[in-house]
Structures are given as C-alpha cells and as structure tokens.
Amino acid sequence: MKKAERLVQEISYLDNHHYFNLKDLMHEFGISKRTALRDLLALEEVGLAIYSEPGKYGGYHLLNKEPLIPINFTSSEISAIFFAIDALRLLTSNPFQQSYPRIAKRLLNSLPGKQRKVVNRIEQAVDYYRIPPVHHNDLLHQLLEAILDFKLVRFRAKQADKIIQEAQLRRLLYRSGNWFVEGIDVKTNKFFRYRCDLLVQYEKLPKDAPYTFDEFDHRVRQEQKNKQKVNFECELTMAGCERFLKNHYPGMELKGHRLIGTYIHEDYQYLLTYLLSYGSEIKVLAPAQLRRDYVQRLREIISWYD
Template sequence: MKKSERLNKELIYLSYRDQFHLKELEDEFNISERTALRDIANLEQIGLNFYVEKGRYGAYHLTKNKLWVPINFNLEEINAIFFALKALNKMTTTPFSNAYQQISHKLMKSLPKNRQDDIKTQQKVVSYHQQLTLHNVKYFKLLIKAASENIVLKMISEHYFKNAELVQVRDVFYQQGNWFSNLYNLDQKKWLITRCDQISFCEITDKTGKSKHELDALYSHFYQKCYSIPYSCELTKLGKEKASLNLYPTMKIEEKNDNTFLTGACNPSELDYLVDYIIGLGAEAKIIYPEKLKSRYIQKIKKILSKY
C-alpha cells in the first residue's frame, strides 16, 4: 500500500475514534512501530488534532475542535464523484439542489489543469436520461429534519387531511419523479403515504410523539394488517430489468429454481394500481397469484383492447 493511500485510510479509521493506542494502528495497518510514529506525525501535519496522555496506559486523544481533515482521492474516486454529481443534478428537487453545481466547481478548481481537462472530456460524452423530479417540494428540509430527529409536525396534506393535524415522519423516498413520505397521523392514529409536494402547510411543534422504536413497531403491524394480499409474477430476463428500474419499497425480485419472480403484498385498495404496474411490464411478466389480481388484469386488458 502506498504511503498516501495508507494515510488516507488511517484518517478515515481514526475519524470514528475518541482515542487510540499506537499498537492499534500497527495492528490495523500491519506496520512497524517506527512507521506508525512517522504516520502520526504526518497526520498531525495535515490537520489531525490530538494530545498525548503519558504513562503505561497512555493514549492519543483526538480533539474535536477541527472535525474535517483533508482527504486525498485517486483518479477513479475523483471520476466517481463527478459522475455522481452529474446524475444528482438531474434530480432537481432535493434539499441540496443548489449545492451540486458549487461542489462540482470547487472540486474542479482543486484539481491540476490536466486533470480538469480529463474530467471535462469524460463529462461531455456521458449523459443521464432518468426521470426528472416532476414537482417542487416546499417543505423538503423540514421533512428530512423531522424524520432524522423524530420531531412531531403540524401538517396539512390536501389529499388526506384538510385541517392541520399532528404527524411524525418515518422516512422520505423518491419514486417515478416524485418524493413520497411515510407519515404516522397522531390524531387519526393511522399510517399514510403522501406525496411531499402535496403538503400545503408544515411546521415544527413541541409535542412529544412516538419513539423511533414505537414507530417501527406500529409500521410493521400496519404493513402486516393492511398489505394483506400477497402476489407473485414470473418475469423474463427483460422483465427483471424493467421491474428493477422501477421497484417500489413493498416489492422484491426473487430467484427460485432458475426462475425470476416479482413478489410482495398490496393493500386491497391498490389492486388496480398494481395491475397498471404489471401491464407496464408488457409480455415480460406473468401473474402467478392471486386469482383476484389475474381477474383485474384481464379486465383491464379487455378494456384497452376495446378501444381498438
């Protein structure tokens, strides 16, 4: 391992520690005591802050007055960062949308001129055609904060409750050009999935809601009770690829006896929605069960054929 690469790995390794002993560094990176001491001196020069506790059980204690230290990236890692930023820039609505261009600009300026030219050339020949975000989400940062810190919100969601009610955000996810959130309505004592752009009012409250553990338990119970219709569809190789590009959180792709299946469970009210999804897979999917889903599927196909 090159010295620069080892120092990088040591920085990452130590960033999660409050303290460390010289022997730990030696064992983790298979280096001698002399090399470990030189590495510690190099790490201090590039910004790692620590103080030494002397004595038989003394240790290096990391200080927290400077949380970030320089990290060096190799060419492959630099390319990966720029490719990721270009892909994220297509997803126009996130809490950090305005920052992507700034990050890219700063990273580019930190590179030598020949490396900048290489990156620009590669970026010209790569494009992304994924689904763009269809709607702006006004309260995106607030939803992320509420989900991360388990905050109770007062909210109005035009398609679910017209008056302000208390909710907790379990998570936020992106699907087919829209952002969605799993919400627990504390007033109605029920779960719902709402499109984030359809939230017309949202503010933080000082109310105490369910703990993370309680929310997970309630969600698990809700899922088992309400998603009561298991289904399975056999997929061709192309069907697997198509389904993988648009797989919902309640769906799985499973391999059994050299065959591929789309499996999951749905709410009775979602049968028609599931039918539309399977029709979108065309001849690459065949419903195995349940019969109710097959029947709805055939009805929808007949309705489509009647237009011709």
C-alpha cells in the same frame, strides 16, 4: 512543499485558529507575505469565508465556524465522486437546498490542474440518465428538517384528501420522478406514504416526536405484520424480467420468470397500475380477483380506441 499540499495543511491550521494574521501563516508555513496573500485568495475560492479586518491590530477572521476537515482522495476516488454528483444533476428538487452543478464547480476549482483535466475528460466520456423530478417540491428541506429535529408536523394530504393533525415524519424517498415522505399519524398510529408535492397547509409543530428512528421502524414492522397480506404471482417475459430488475417494490421477488409477492388492501390500486406498466411483457396468474381486475383495466384501455 507543493501549493496544493500547503493549502490542505492551512485548512487544518485554520480549523483551530479562526482569528489570525498574515505573520501567523508566514511563520507557520515558512512563506512570504505575497505567497500568504495568494493562499488566502485560493482558500476563499474553495469556499472558506474569510473576513479581513484592516488597521494596526487587524487581521483575518474565519466566518464559518464549522469544522474544516481536509480529506485526501486518489484520482480514481475523485473521478467517482464527480460521476456521482453528475448522476444527480437532473435532481433539481432536493432536501438540501443546494445545486449539484454548483457543488461540482466548487469542487472542481479546488483540484490541481492535472486532476481537473481527468475529471473533464470523464464527464465527456461517461453519461448517466435518471428520471428528473416530475414536480417541483418546495417543502423538501422543511420535511427533512422536521425528521432530523424529531418534531411533529401538521399538513393536508391532497393525495388522500385528508388532514393529518399530528404526524412524525421518518423518511424521504425519491422514486420514478417523485419525492415521497413516510411517517406515522400520531393520533391514529397509522403509517402513511404521501407524495411531497401533494402536501399543503404544512406546519412544523413545537411538539417533540414520540419515537426514535429505531422505535419508529419497529412500530411500522409490527403494523405490517398485523395486516392481512395477499399473495400474488405473475409470469414475465425476458424483457419483463429486465423491467422488474430496473423497478420493483418491497415485498416482490423474481424466481426464474415468475414475479411473486404480497400486497395489502391499501396498495391494491398501486399494484394494478404497476403491473399494467409491463404491457405485453406480463401475464397475471393469481389471485383470481387480481387477474379479473387486471383484465378489466385492460378492457377499459382498449375501449378508448373503439
């Protein structure tokens, strides 16, 4: 049996034997004491926390009691996994309190030499660029924890200069270099979306959140239905169409060279800023108020150069 195959089987064995000694491994896998010791070192290198207890009745303890599930991947699948991790290398702020380069290094060290060389060649041949986080976010892990634990939170949103006494958080979003959190103000039953780096005085409350994920999403859909929506329409150049495909928001769609969609009053200023990002690749057609405000913003920009 090859060493890589034996290590995988040993991981399966240790999943059910958190206390063991060398004789157990030697008997189970038909290996020598020296090989068993080398295997233990290799298992520690791939992340298993193994504690050695010396003495006549000593042995080994597996400190991490979480399930150890060996998964076999093909070379193509392994390459795809490393490409995905590499694509996230600029995401220095994430909700998991983990460094993606460190994860990639640990995974790479667990691979046989041949597969490791393939991954190294791919990393040299393929690159992926994504906007890194504009702001550092210390709250991401705590926000995710509150979402998964279904607990209410309290915070002040500098973005809206507002204190939310009790809120249920639902989702973290990463877009254009910023992390956002969505939720419901339990006191007012109003949906919100705030930038995570603009949350201060954050506190996780002992109260349980009132809604399941499905109930939450249903309430938000009902709230959106009840809000008055305004239709808008723009004309895009070819370059503008490509920009739309790279970055657009829910409620928008592209029909030929026409950008059409709807907006609500709360999103009006965001929409104006979004449309201005198209530069000369867009012409705002309707409604008349949006067209007037768009032109006014353009005049304000031009006035900076007078």
